Amino acid sequence: TVSPAHSASTASTLITNIASLVTNDSSLGDRSPLGLVHDAAVAIEGDRVVWTGDQSKAPATDNRVDAGGRAVIPGFVDSHSHLVFAGDRTQEFNARMSGRPYSAGGIRTTVAATRAASDAELAANVTRYLREALHQGTTTFETKSGYGLTVEDEARALRVAAAHTDEVTYLGAHIVAPEFAEDPAGYVALVTGEMLDACAPYARWIDVFCEKGAFDGDQARAILSAGKAKGLHPRIHANQLSYGPGVQLAVELDAASADHCTHLTDADVDALASGDTVATLLPGAEFSTRAEWPDARRLLDAGVTVALSTDCNPGSSFTSSVPFCVALAVRDMGMTPDEALWSATAGGAAALRRTDIGRVTPGAYADLTLLDAPSHVHLAYRPGVPLVTGVWRRGERVL
Ligand code: NIG
Ligand code: FE
Numbered sequence: 001t002v003s004p005a006h007s008a009s010t011a012s013t014l015i016t017n018i019a020s021l022v023t024n025d026s027s028l029g030d031r032s033p034l035g036l037v038h039d040a041a042v043a044i045e046g047d048r049v050v051w052t053g054d055q056s057k058a059p060a061t062d063n064r065v066d067a068g069g070r071a072v073i074p075g076f077v078d079s080h081s082h083l084v085f086a087g088d089r090t091q092e093f094n095a096r097m098s099g100r101p102y103s104a105g106g107i108r109t110t111v112a113a114t115r116a117a118s119d120a121e122l123a124a125n126v127t128r129y130l131r132e133a134l135h136q137g138t139t140t141f142e143t144k145s146g147y148g149l150t151v152e153d154e155a156r157a158l159r160v161a162a163a164h165t166d167e168v169t170y171l172g173a174h175i176v177a178p179e180f181a182e183d184p185a186g187y188v189a190l191v192t193g194e195m196l197d198a199c200a201p202y203a204r205w206i207d208v209f210c211e212k213g214a215f216d217g218d219q220a221r222a223i224l225s226a227g228k229a230k231g232l233h234p235r236i237h238a239n240q241l242s243y244g245p246g247v248q249l250a251v252e253l254d255a256a257s258a259d260h261c262t263h264l265t266d267a268d269v270d271a272l273a274s275g276d277t278v279a280t281l282l283p284g285a286e287f288s289t290r291a292e293w294p295d296a297r298r299l300l301d302a303g304v305t306v307a308l309s310t311d312c313n314p315g316s317s318f319t320s321s322v323p324f325c326v327a328l329a330v331r332d333m334g335m336t337p338d339e340a341l342w343s344a345t346a347g348g349a350a351a352l353r354r355t356d357i358g359r360v361t362p363g364a365y366a367d368l369t370l371l372d373a374p375s376h377v378h379l380a381y382r383p384g385v386p387l388v389t390g391v392w393r394r395g396e397r398v399l
Helices: 006-007 091-097 104-114 119-135 153-162 184-192 196-203 217-229 248-254 266-273 284-288 296-301 323-332 337-351
Strands: 013-022 037-045 047-054 065-073 077-078 138-141 168-173 207-209 233-238 258-262 278-280 307-309 370-371 388-393
Touching: 013 077, 013 284, 065 337, 077 233, 077 337, 091 284, 104 388, 119 138, 119 153, 119 388, 138 388, 153 168, 153 196, 168 184, 168 196, 168 217, 184 196, 184 217, 207 217, 217 233, 217 248, 233 248, 233 307, 248 258, 248 266, 266 296, 278 296, 284 323, 296 307, 296 337, 323 337
Parallel strands: 013 065, 077 138, 168 207, 207 233, 233 258, 258 278, 278 307
Antiparallel strands: 013 037, 037 047, 065 370, 370 388
């Protein structure tokens, strides 16, 4: 029989022969922000990491997994997606690739399709995109409502989302619902009143699309403040299509994240550097809208915490692939491969105000991605190649 003391010191799984392990703990390995350990091992007990370090010092265990001299990284934390929707927007994409600009107006197409869909269709869509994401190394994701825009349809979207993740965001303020086109103030009253009451039980976060054609700074402040009063924490779609008040409002309200950050003044960058709001960059959106890239280098040089996520949605960024976003960020946004990897893991965790994910250190959830590559650098070096060959989520091997 195994004594309790013995079982506590024995890992249930030991992953060995890891050529390069990203821990995101700068007290480990090479002491860089990635805390890179070579010839490493990771011990897992239940759903948690219990030990990590040089494999020659690894604890004994019966259940060993040989990583085959490949790289292990923390599972990606995709802190921004819009997965509860129906239909797609192929025509709009085609038109855009023939020169038409992106505008928030396309959201209406998806609102109509989403309202018309059954609960089962919406749930099946979420499951499908999550499966895609998992196969690309994502172990935590945030997702939002925002394609319902009625009390029932928003609450339904959040119920569907909450069946798959704890990181659920109420985005009733995505655009003004078509029914309220002549009465935006009436829609803001609905979003901050009856709709908020119906949605708050399913959500952790509240979000607003603060943009021309969506909601202005005063409306966004009112909506986020109402959410805060109901116990939801703010995050904002800010400064995506144009300069505007979103980023500074995010910092003012201590939002966990200002998302997009494509058009920033020096004052916006200073505000982000002075607060705890993470800048979440979503290069899939610039890729798919042929817009200019957000300047990650400028933010990093100013000391801003940067997250990288997919923004997966049928309009502006129909990708579930964090590796794709990492490659874009390195190629076109001035990030090094190390910075991009950190932002897609620890950065995403920071944008969700979590310390139990996005790192491979004792006490964190055992969320790990095994790459068919000798190091994480290959994610950007070999763009478009499916390098994810193993995934552990909460200690369980799921791929
Ligand atoms: O994050 N910016 C607002 N919302 C989404 C786009 C939604 C859509 O086009 O359907 C975004 O890019
Ligand atoms: Fe978005």
